[in-house]
Amino acid sequence: MERVIFSPMKYVQGPGAWKRLAEYAAALGERGAYAVAGPHVLKHYWKEVEQSFAEKGLPLCAHSFGGECSMAEIKRIVNEIHEKNCGVVIGIGGGKTLDTAKAAAFYAKLPVIIAPSIASTDAPCSALSVIYTEEGAFESYLILRNNPDVVLVDTSVIAQSPVRMLVAGMGDALATYYEARACFASGKATTAGGRSSLSALAIARACRDSLFKNGLRAKLAAEAKTVSSALDDIVETNTYMSGVGFESGGLAAAHAIHNGLTVLPQTHSAMHGEKVAFGLLAQLALENAPQAEFNEVLSFCREIGLPTNLAALGLKDVSDDELKKAAAASCAEGETMHNMPFAVTPQAVFAAIKVADKLGS
Numbered sequence: 415m416e417r418v419i420f421s422p423m424k425y426v427q428g429p430g431a432w433k434r435l436a437e438y439a440a441a442l443g444e445r446g447a448y449a450v451a452g453p454h455v456l457k458h459y460w461k462e463v464e465q466s467f468a469e470k471g472l473p474l475c476a477h478s479f480g481g482e483c484s485m486a487e488i489k490r491i492v493n494e495i496h497e498k499n500c501g502v503v504i505g506i507g508g509g510k511t512l513d514t515a516k517a518a519a520f521y522a523k524l525p526v527i528i529a530p531s532i533a534s535t536d537a538p539c540s541a542l543s544v545i546y547t548e549e550g551a552f553e554s555y556l557i558l559r560n561n562p563d564v565v566l567v568d569t570s571v572i573a574q575s576p577v578r579m580l581v582a583g584m585g586d587a588l589a590t591y592y593e594a595r596a597c598f599a600s601g602k603a604t605t606a607g608g609r610s611s612l613s614a615l616a617i618a619r620a621c622r623d624s625l626f627k628n629g630l631r632a633k634l635a636a637e638a639k640t641v642s643s644a645l646d647d648i649v650e651t652n653t654y655m656s657g658v659g660f661e662s663g664g665l666a667a668a669h670a671i672h673n674g675l676t677v678l679p680q681t682h683s684a685m686h687g688e689k690v691a692f693g694l695l696a697q698l699a700l701e702n703a704p705q706a707e708f709n710e711v712l713s714f715c716r717e718i719g720l721p722t723n724l725a726a727l728g729l730k731d732v733s734d735d736e737l738k739k740a741a742a743a744s745c746a747e748g749e750t751m752h753n754m755p756f757a758v759t760p761q762a763v764f765a766a767i768k769v770a771d772k773l774g775s
């Protein structure tokens with residue numbers, strides 16, 4: 415199998431970076447830009463965005479994001495893009511807003527700029543959109559032709575976002591190295607569609623090292639709503655390193671266990687990265703990783719406030735039967751569980767969840 419590495423064409427990060435949105439948009443689409451923006455962005459940051467386009471003399475159309483990355487919403491947007499004859503799509507906001515913009519650009523065959531307002535997952539850099547029904551249930555993964563043309567991250571915006579989101583982003587990023595390591599060992603295909611590479615594994619390792627070095631200090635800066643060098647590093651870690659690390663390095667048990675846990679409705683109030691962090695503890699138990707490594711991950715999670723046991727994910731009174739259902743779902747056909755370098759059974763996952771819960775309680 416070939417080695418395949420995906421990454422966004424350009425990754426730009428810094429305080430005030432959004433002031434240059436119009437400059438990047440002008441370079442990609444002279445006819446003007448179509449922006450899909452979340453309500454929070456429209457309320458707090460829209461003036462700045464509009465101003466940068468006015469200064470550049472570039473037409474800007476705005477679409478207030480409807481709340482779901484559904485095919486109906488995507489079609490509405492694509493029609494408007496054609497009507498207004500725009501040349502570039504911009505997504506500004508949280509995960510679903512960005513996924514909708516990526517999908518709309520894909521169907522409209524236009525370049526896309528992604529401007530995340532939070533650093534809660536590693537999705538912004540990827541060539542993937544998650545499609546939901548209009549009611550909000552998972553529908554499908556849409557594999558895109560390309561990664562975003564530009565990912566533009568304004569750290570002063572991220573510093574104003576809820577701290578829990580940044581911490582959840584660190585949970586998602588934390589699993590990256592351990593999952594990439596498993597994929598590298600098994601030689602199975604990554605999300606990018608080839609085998610892992612030395613480069614992807616190196617980025618994944620650097621992602622973990624940055625979390626251990628900067629995680630707590632970044633959280634403290636975010637609590638003070640200010641950009642420090644540790645926060646700057648963690649924004650890159652959560653967004654770029656984790657993004658390239660997962661897409662080209664591969665996912666494995668931690669994300670499969672996350673997906674399995676989502677069959678239990680009690681976990682729905684926990685964020686993606688919070689469930690992934692526990693999924694990672696279970697992966698390490700499944701691998702029978704050295705106790706020192708398990709403890710290193712566990713104490714990091716405790717230090718920054720990521721959940722380390724089932725109760726913290728809303729599963730205080732969960733039954734063994736429910737956990738077995740989640741374990742079975744994590745081993746379903748097509749799940750990234752099968753990227754592990756050894757055969758995994760639902761029974762082994764159930765045992766790993768139980769052990770991780772005990773060690774993390």
Ligand SMILES: [Zn+2]
Nearest residue numbers: 535536586690
């Ligand atoms: Zn993830």
